[in-house]
Structures are given as structure tokens and as C-alpha cells.
């Protein structure tokens with residue numbers, strides 16, 4: 001164990017930060033497609049923050065339009081996300097970290113809690129998500145259809161977790 005790297009903290013830590021300080025630094029934002037996760041992070045992040053968003057990683061690795069999936073890049077995108085997740089847990093070289101993910105299952109979010117993430121659940125309700133997916137200009141008809149089926153999956157897989165924080169969606 002070494003001293004926590006947070007200024008003013010006297011706790012000991014196995015990594016760079018003690019559990020409480022890590023919890024203040026890294027947030028995993030989970031919720032169904034159309035919940036407004038990207039918008040939430042855009043509103044709450046600040047200078048020096050790092051955002052790990054699978055859709056944007058995929059885009060960076062394929063140069064394809066947002067949300068388009070070339071299966072050939074799937075492994076690279078998953079590995080990049082895992083690498084960045086570890087980076088968020090261990091590095092001190094950023095202010096705050098955000099991970100955006102669907103995270104419907106209890107075990108997925110439990111794993112994030114265990115790693116020290118603050119886990120926020122953003123769920124404005126199925127009807128709102130559905131309306132947003134249909135109205136979103138970034139999503140073509142085919143894409144909206146795929147995301148509506150992911151929305152069904154999310155609600156059929158969702159299991160609550162006692163340690164999650166529920167966050168209130170921003171308007172519209």
C-alpha cells in the first residue's frame with residue numbers, strides 16, 4: 001500500500017488512489033440507448049476530463065459514420081475500451097474520467113462498483129428513449145431500428161443494483 005495521490009488525502013491505496021478518491025474521479029454512466037448518456041456527459045464534463053465512449057472509439061478506429069459497425073473492428077474496439085478502462089482506474093494524468101456504456105446487467109455494473117467506479121444509471125423511461133431514437137437525426141431508419149431492438153434488449157436484461165446512483169435526465 002502507498003499513500004493516495006489525491007492532494008490532501010491521507011488514506012493508503014493499492015493503486016494510485018484510495019477507493020473514495022477513485023470513486024470521485026471516475027464515473028461509469030449506464031443506461032439504455034436513447035437515454036441521453038452522451039448528452040449528460042457533455043453537460044457535466046470539464047476541462048482535463050477523459051471520456052470513453054464505445055461508439056466514438058469505433059468511429060475513431062474505422063473512420064465510418066457514427067454508430068456504423070464494421071465487425072472487423074469489433075475486437076480492436078473492445079480491447080481499446082478495456083485498455084482505457086484500466087487507464088482510468090490507474091492513471092493520475094487526467095482530471096476526471098467518464099465511461100459511457102449500456103450496462104444493463106447486474107454483474108456488469110457490480111464489476112464497475114468493485115473496480116471503484118461511481119456508477120450512475122440514467123433511465124428516463126422506455127417511451128422517452130424510443131421517441132429519441134426515432135427522432136434522432138444522426139440515426140438513419142435502419143440504425144434507429146437496430147437501436148430500438150437494443151432498447152428492447154436493455155429492458156429485458158436490466159437488473160437493479162443497490163449501489164447504483166440514479167441520475168435525473170436532463171430536459172428533453
Ligand SMILES: [Zn+2]
Nearest residue numbers: 004009018021
Ligand atoms: Zn484518497
